[in-house]
Amino acid sequence: MVDTVKPAATSGEVKPRSVRVVLMALMIAMLLAMLDNMIIGTAMPTIVGELGGLEHLSWVVTAYTLATAASTPIWGKIGDLYGRKGSFLTSIVIFLIGSALSGMAQDMGQLIGFRAIQGLGAGGLMVGVMAIIGDLIPPRERGKYQGMMAGVMALAMIGGPLVGGTITDHMGWRWSFYINLPLGAVALAMVTAVLHLPKKTEQGARPKIDYLGAALLTVAITSTVLVTTWGGSEYAWGSGEILGLIAVGVLTTAGFLYVETKAAEPIMPLHIFRSRNFTLMSVIGFLVGFAMFGGVLYLPLFQQSVQGASATNSGLLLLPMLLSMMAVSLIAGRVTTNSGKYKIFPIVGGALMVVGLFLLATMDTGTSRLVSGVYMAVLGAGLGFLMQITMLVAQNSVDMKDMGVASSSATLFRTLGGSFGVALMGSLFNARVTDTMSERLGPEAAEAANSAQLDAASLAKLPDAMREAYQHAVADGTHAAFLLGAAIAVLGFAAAWFVKEVPLRGAGPAPAPSPADDADSASDSASDSASGGASNGAADGASGGASGGGKAAPAAQESVAR
Secondary structure, eight states, rough: EEEEETTOOOOGGOOOHHHHHHHHHHHHHHHHHHHHHHHHHHHHHHHHHHOGGGGGGGHHHHHHHHHHHHHHHHHHHHHHHHHHHHHHHHHHHHHHHHHHHHHHOOOOOOOOHHHHHHHHHHHHHHHHHHHHHHHHHHHHHHGGHHHHHHHHHHHHHHHHHHHHHHHHHHTTHHHHHHOOOOOOOHHHHHHHHOOOOOEEEEOSSOOOOOOHHHHHHHHHHHHHHHHHBBBBOOOTTTTTHHHHHHHHHHHHHHHHHHHHHHHSSSSSGGGGGSSSSHHHHHHHHHHHHHHHHHHHHHHHHHHHSSSSSOHEEEEEEHHHHHHHHHHOOOOOOOHHHHEEEEHHHHHHHHHHHHHHHHHHHTTTTTTTTTHHHHHHHHHHHHHHHHHHHHHHHHHHHHHHHHHHHHHHHHHHHHHHHHHHHHHHHHHHHHHHHHHHHHHHHHHHHHHHGGGGGTTTTHTTTTTTHHHHHHOOOOOOOHHHHHHHHHHHHHHHHHHHHTTTOOOSSSSSSSSOOGGOGGGTTTHHHEEEEEEEEGGGGGTTTTTGGGGGHHHOTGGGGGSSSS
16 A cells, blocks of 8 residues: 655646645644644633533543554554545544534533544644645755744634634633634545545555554553553552553553564554654654643733733734744754754754753743743744744654654654643642642641632732742742753653654655665664665665655655645
8 A cells, every 4th residue: 555656756746836825724733733622621610600510520631642642553544544635634524523523512421432533634734734745845845844843833822812712702612612613624625635645546455444553552641641640649649540540551552562562554654763863753752742731721821820911812922933933933944954963953953952941941930921931932942943943854764654743652652641741730830729728827727729720810809818829839839840840841852852853754855865775663782783774674765766666756746736
């Protein structure tokens, strides 16, 4: 099962206008996936007020997150086997069905179930976008379009809460879900009309789906996400429930790894991890998710509780981080396209991420918005160097036939990193807030002030002494959380030094080295020992892509929209 391409394709045949039309459709789909949780977050109080079921509130988010994470690698493999356009359109349809049903939910149980359906579709949206971009645009040329992707991310993070609040106040919470329908319809129409990818051709027996591997991976991911979601909140970290989930996660992961060595078409082919660069990008992506999601969660809380910002303004106050991330991502992409060099970016990005998180850890009750904005800009610059480069290098490190599983694996590791970041930083934050409040006012006062974390307006109603103590407690909590983030980010900075500068596939302004030198995509050890580039990984970029059983040539960009 391979993509069919014409052997003479070159990047010069790609029409930039056609690429931009396709990317616009893909970015709308990407926006759907990223906006959803941010819009729903602001509508949650209203939803609970109408449907009840406060005790199940967390599952509205957890069900969506679980379904998204568990389905991500499966969508990637389906795209590799049966074609990306069909699987991508299917994921959009499932997401829209889940959105429509969620808007019609009559109780909390229905809403949770429908959110899971929505999450199943969302798992294919991000993977589909990344894998299709990987098919259409060679890594060397992809930097030109990084600003567009970073801009969509910034728009979702800033606009999500604003849009969610406006819709809930003026149209009702159900339109927080219905708003996806017109956007999704536009994405469906544009993708159907302008996206033309090579069709999969039958070669021998029909591929066997790795159902056992998919089931084991789903259970392993579910256990991991539940541990990070429930640990320290619903259940103590040492409780039987959490320890049981950890045991299930370890056993199913071990079983999954064994099954993948035997499966004819593994859901996540383990050979992709033989590439040093791919493995390193997975690790760095995990750490980026850890830092980014933790920062986005706890910065608004600090701004509201300590700096006195409203919920709306706290979203706008993230602009320094998001604009810095977008600008740096655009610059890094242009430099990569023009020079073909990229190793310096993970190193600089890792260093800036460590520095930015450490600076944020120094904030206290006297820190001004200007100073915190500068600190956020430093973190944003680090993320800007890392966000798109990690995906680009990961995709460049595998054969074209594995583009889907490479994209889904990179996305999955970033998602899991975010889950771990929110859980571990959250546990540390909550513990520090409680300890500081107890030290200043006693355990009873600490318990009474906890409600201010849920409602920013309630902070103003607290007595002066309690409000001041709570502000100090939140500052102590964010200090501990960001200090942990900085310590974890050091691992990403260290990993970046081991990235190998493998030539990017695709032509640039200057003649690029032959991708046939990319032995790293199959085995770093083989590239070190075989000067002739005769390893299997070298076939990744060989002209014509004939070796390796008919792998698609790197010039798959010839399949771009016509």
